[in-house]
Amino acid sequence: MKTSNITQWLKNAAKIAAINAGIFLGLFLLVELGLHVKSPNQNPLLGPPFVKSAFRVHVPVYSHSLAANFDGDDLWGGRRYHIRTNALGFKDGVNRDVPLRSDRRRILFIGDSFTEGAGLPYEQTFVGRFAAAFPDIDVLNAGASSYAPSVYFMKIKSLLDAGLQFDEAIVYVDISDIQDEAIYYRYGPDGTIQWTNFEKKCTSPEATLVIEPSWWARPFYILEYLEKDRFMRRALKDVRNVSVAELRKPGMSYAPDRDRASWTYDAKAQCYGPMGIEGGIAKAIENMDRLHALLSERGIPLSVGVYPWPQQLLYDQENSRHAQIWRDWCANKCRKFFDHFPIFFAYKNAHPDFLKDLYIWTDVHYNERGNELLAQDLIAKYR
Template sequence: MFKKLNPSLSFLLIAVFLWLLQYGFDISVGDGDGKIIFWGTYVFVGFMQVFLILSALLWLPEVIRRLKGNFAPTSKDFLKRNAGSVFICFILFFVILIDFFGFAFFNEKEVERIYKASYYRTPHPCFHHGLVQNMAVEGVWGDIKYPLYTNSFAFKDSSVFEAKQNLDKKQVVFIGDSFTEGVGVIYQNTFFGRMRQEFSTNNQIELWNAGCISYSPLVYYNKIKYYTEVENFKIDYLWVFIDGSDIQDEINYKDFEPNCNEKFVPQAGTIDYYRYNKKDDNSLLDIYKNHSLLVRLVSNTYNKFFADPEADEKIKYISNRLSWIDNDAVYQEWGKEGIKLAENHMQKLVELCKEKNIKLTIAVYPWATMINNHKRQLETWERFTQKNNIHFINLFPVFEEKVKETSFEQVNKKYFIQGDGHWNAEGHKLVKEAIKNPFEKIVLGIEEIDSLSTITN
């Protein structure tokens, strides 16, 4: 009987065997839900199973002949009367090999727009947006949930409390975007929280964190102007942590018209914001779209003819926030304009600091992908600080040295939130250790510091 049903039965048995092998492998080394953690292997095995089932169907005419007793007398006759099945099977298998090896050069994940509740974030008429004061909430960053507190100044802090400045101490303010806010990390583990703890017994200084996600030079200038002139907030030292994404944010905010003339009390739950995230492999379709050359080509072709091109371009624009650094076409398209806007707003901040007698320091640092790719970012702010005779902290070498000691993969895993690019607790600790000595020299006037090459003025 097997001789009659062969080869269709053989193809089906092999397909079942591969499925059992795949499922057993997934149970032992995967997550036991039918999706092997080695997605490339999963896609290849899946295509093989489809190939075997189609092959079994293609050979059904031969099976029917055999059931009727019509066996080919020779191998040559067998191949001749099944030439079509042999040819189609060969083509199918060739296509599978193209997809498998094509995956080695094509591993692009789709980007999706995700809306997040932001009852602790709020728009602001002067500096675009900020945190709501006196909030004790569960912060959310991607899949990470963590306690988040703000004080009465609407700054991220260790707890909710009525904050007051001790004007007998030097007032030091840190400002920046999501890295300075410390998204995805509890306050005590952020570089600012660690700095605050490090100098908690020092009776000369008081530290405040005015950072918030998606800030840029326009916002830095307006927020410092608002707090010093409207809130009468004293600042003696200002440390600005400029991010690689600030250039794109300058473009995003170029039509924003600030109103900084009167005090504004933000209310909770007044804004929704969204993020562009790479889609995870949460379904079988996601796996194949993210890890199969053929499925992605079909998906892209469909999107080309049926998807909204403007929405697609916007997703590409927002998901490539750092592309101005190394992509000359993007640099010419919007990066050059973004840099000009950023420098103009930072120059206004320089003039404001001179007017208010605030000593300014500028720091630059990497996302994970910027560790070995930051030349344009670094040169932009080196020139700016040299022109204005401002202290400059370059944190790129701190991470570069770690890469030399181990590898990029290990540094990315140890110091950054996986799949995100922001520092994790270890990354914040590394930054805190790197800025401590320059901070002591600039703010406290302590000259005995290590030979850290990241400080100039």
């Protein structure tokens, strides 16, 4: 090919490339403009943990809840899952209206993220499985992430004041409730619940992941999304390859020093503020006493359930202090006490890979199998 022809071909190729680049840049800027007009304050391409979830909403009286009649996806630790809520803002199998009265027997569950069923659709959670096992019962799940006895009392009181009727309440008290009562929840002057970290030197590993975009990505929603998506994919790949030994090292997910879990076997566990572990326990019991009195006035029986975190299976005993506290509290107050520690310890003793079998990997929450095991035990003990 002659030099003049090569030169002309290169000029044509450069011209075509420039035109294509111009078209691409124009479309990119046009899409960016549309995204910024539609959502000027928040990148609509991002979901949790990078931005606030539309699934979780603020409630002035008892701090927070789930959005009513939500039907969409949410993320938990990189797991995308589909969620539906009913008209009360309770996680449910379908979007549905919930009348204040029901012709069927009605049971209200409440607890924190374990009861909500973090990372799983309703049907795979232990509450959803319980509902499927008892189709004649109208099951309501009022649980949500980070609840504690202060919220159990205030939320149920709010529901009762609004006229909601139910025949029984089942409260699943979480191990993290003690720290939540010690440093995260306070009653304000107006009697509503304030939810924040009152012990600033302590940070929860469940805190929202904040990743600042690079300077070149900051002005553009699309570039910010691509950068954070790349970060998350790499992080999840690294997580899948982490060994149990690594996760048991100090500061890691399954370490013995994880403050939210270690109080049951370590009296010197940190991050419980001036109130301390014993103060957190006393406050949790005080609020459960208030809840029991509230329900007793209305003739509504109360049951309580407990279950182990990975730390209890690794470093604690079957008759954990957590189980002891709520078994003793329930003695003259509860219709039933559901102690799920034995079934989980039995599984641990029979299955070397119990952590991967039962928990979302690197997380303390139950996966589908863990929820199934808890549900089977609950259903058997409830009948």
